[in-house]
Amino acid sequence: MISAGIAQARTTTPTNPLFRLHAIGCAIAALCAGMPLAAHAAGQRASEPGEPTASIIVTGTRVSNRSVLDTASPVDVVSAEALTNRGVTEVAEALAAALPALNFPRPGLTDATDTVRPVTLRGLAPDQVLVLVNSKRRHASALVNVNGTVGRGSASVYLNTIPAFAISTVEVLRDGAAAQYGSDAIAGVINFRLRENRSGGALSVNAGVRDTTYGFNPGAAPAGLALNAPTERSRTDGGTVTVGGWKGFSLGEDGFLTLSAELKKQQHSERSGYDVRQFYAKVNGAFDPRELTANRFDTWSGEPELKQATLFANAGRTLDDGRKLYAWASYQRRQSDSAGFFRRPLQDENIVALYPDGYLPLIGSIVDDYSAALGTSWTNNGWDFDTSVVYGKNKLDFDVSNSLNRSIGPTSKTAFYAGGFGYQQLTGNFSAVRPVEVGLAAPLNVALGAELRGENYQLWAGEPDSYRYGGAVLASGLPTAAGAQVFPGYTPANAVDASRHSVGAFIDLETRLRPELLASLAARAERYSDFGSNLTGKLALRYEFTPAFALRGAVQNGFRAPSPQQQYYTSTSMTFIDGVAFNIATFKPGDAAAIALGAKPLEAEKSVNYSLGAVWKLGPVSITADAYRINIDNRIVLSENLTSTGVRQYLQTLGLTGVGGGRFFINGVDTSTDGIDVVLNWPLRKQSWGRLDLTLAGNYNKTEVTRTPATAQLSALNPAPILFGRANIVSLERGQPKNKISAGANWKGEAWGGSLNVTRYGEVVSAGTTEALDFVLTPKTIVNAEARYRLTAATEIALGADNLFDIYPDALPASLNTTGAVPYANRSPFGRAGRYVYARLNYRF
Secondary structure, three states: OOOHHHHHHHOOOOOOHHHHHHHHHHHHHHHHHHOOOOOOOOOOOOOOOOOOOOOEEOOOOOOOOEEHHHOOOOEEEEEHHHHHOOOOOOHHHHHHHHOOOEEOOOOOOOHHHHOOOOOEEOOOOHHHEEEEEOOEEOOOOOOOOOOOOOOOOOOOOOHHHOOHHHEEEEEEEOOOOHHHHOOOOOOEEEEEEEOOOOOOEEEEEEEEEEEEEEEOOOOOOOOOOOOOOOOEEEEEEEEEEEEEEEEEEEEOOOEEEEEEEEEEEEOOOOOOOOOOOOOOOOEOOEOOHHHHOOOOOOOOOOOOEEEEEEEEEEEEEEOOOOOEEEEEEEEEEEEEEEEOOOEOOOOOOOOOOOOOOOEOOEEEEEEEEEEEEEEEEEEEOOEEEEEEEEEEEEEEEEEEEOOOEOOOOOOOOOOEEEEEEEEEEEEEEEEEEEEEOOOOOOOEEEEEEEEEEEEEEEEEOOOHHHOOOOOOEOOOOOEOOOOEOOOOOOOHHHOEEEEEEEEEEEEEEEEEEEOOEEEEEEEEEEEEOOOEEEEEEEEEEEEEEEOOEEEEEEEEEEEEOOOHHHHHOOEEEEEEEOOEEEEEEEEOOOOHHHHHOOOOOOOOEEEEEEEEEEEEEEOOEEEEEEEEEEEEEEEEEEOOOEOOHHHHHHHHHOOOOOEEEEEEEEEEEEEEEEEEEEEEEEEEEEOOOEEEEEEEEEEEEEEEEEEOOOOHHHHOOOOOOOOOOHHHHHHHHHOOOOEEEEEEEEEEOOOEEEEEEEEEEOOEEEOOOOHHHOEEEOOEEEEEEEEEEEOOOOEEEEEEEEOOOOOOOOEOOHHHOOOOOOOEOOOOOOOOOOOEEEEEEEEEO
16 A cells, blocks of 8 residues: 555664663663672562462562552552453453553544554543553653543553563552652553463464444535435444464573464454535536445544554573573564545545545554563572663654645655654663561561663654645645645654653662551652652551451652653644745744743653552452542643634744744643542352352542643733643543443353453543533443353363444534534544454463
């Protein structure tokens, strides 16, 4: 689909930005070379097939052998079995089904965000949850979400770069933890613990398709055009095949190497409404007969086209002198195609000679994601030491196809290389942990550590035809916009190559002040080369009134450093206003135009978290309830598009001619989030019928925006532009489910087994510029079901359905979907693709 010219253009993309991190890399390498390390953060090796598993966690505590119910902060543990016993193999979606506090929205028609979809925790931003692999910081995606989706303005870790086959367990700390882990852990921490098997293996083939019927509101066609629009449509599409597995190898007497791989191919799912607009120019004053035969289901409003290959390796070994070495590495290549809005034949954005029936422009995203880690651990004089180096890189290139550059005219290409960006992170860690007898009810666990981190962000231009103005004019004589339709390429002026580094140190103390009172105290100091220093602390307590009942609570302050993506992302598109060319841009905060409008260097977001919870143990049943308040000041947001006449004239008076306005990142939004999580687990074991695990969990969450940003420069204009408007405020407050309740059952018998998951998503609001334009998505309940049968001791088949009852979000009314083409709001918390039916074959060896 993409021309050879695009492939040639991509070869000029910068490929070695690591030079910018050379100095910090040398320092980290010296640290690791000089200090061998102890029990690495992943702790114990995963159980071999058939062995029992223990609910021992490593997230949120640095004390060994701490169980999930005995911590001072709430931690959820999701097993590999829970991740893989589903039809859809995306890790993020499986976690969202298992954990009510975690959401994985599935937007569409949002450029690369269709593919690189973020997760959120407790209704906060995607970049306010920290992601770890084996307790080491995971690198973020290079993509910053600049469209109107959940997480607008954030760059976060893409969880689906980690295949389910590589995971032993996932631990989710639902509490702030910046004092323990550093920046980003305002909402909590997601820690992926990798498989550490030295034998055995598994293969899995999963194939499915979406079999669905959906309804929509088509709206009214132009007067005199009798289209006879339908209101319901059946589809069978979105065919997906996933092949993957893992294999364990022994390294010496106790070493291991676990290899995991996954291949996935997914066809797009098209959930278009019925486009009621006029397509063709009239002929002698009458509608063109082709209006009645044109395909009016013309928009991809569902899942993207996807090809994905992932490799993961995890290894560890104990040396003769007792030191332990560990390492892991991963690579993923993801190619996807998502669509923009259909360009009708008669639109100014079309050239009839190239597309007589209009065209649907496609955005191709090519993502390469790498990671590698090397560490060592050892014990000396009662201390457990650990030191490691972790590198991660995420690179994203854009291809635009089935498009054109209208300003070039009929000689325009139809496929373009639009440029891209990359982010890489190099982190060095050192920690030392030792229990010290201080005369209390238990030894004082002392943990000390330091971290060095270097980051680099690059943005590079596309080929000239993807962004240039070719000079062609419309039939009216007016000029037309420059660049490729749907996604104008990045220009040379947008190019960025910027680095920063940071250093941090922490101390973490934990003990029992009395046999029934557990106390934890942590403090962390960090310094960033670009915005300064930060100090955080956390105090957590747990009081056990009886072995069956305990209270726990914490108070802490936290922070999130501005990401390089927010500091340096920029894009420019040329448009014409009254025949005059203007550049509309996403400005870096340091650009002259942004400074003129009141932008300042970005500062860290600051938070204060309070939590209070209870733990009940009623025989095999456990119940936890944790209430929280999270106050965040100075949140970094992406401003509104500031393109009014007043803004344009003001910039011209400052000598910034040719600048038509734009948007920029700015601190200044304060929010307060209150909520409660309740989780009930009930494991049942009967020799006659096997094992049944029951879970009931719920989250209630409410966010209030208490302050919005303003600048003196914009306030002085008449009328004063709004820097952060109503729609964005409502999106923060009501753009994610107000509540979410899930019930799950997983049964494993001698030959048969099955899973049932029921999730109720609470009310969500798709915000408009006024209250009258708000659209309320009413609560919906999604049911996922699977049945399994063991053919042999090693072979199992499964049949199932996700969204068994084919539930869709409420369809937009015609008044909010004037084209008819996009039937559902992007704020649906479970997407809009419908029922997915599948079969899976598992083989263990």
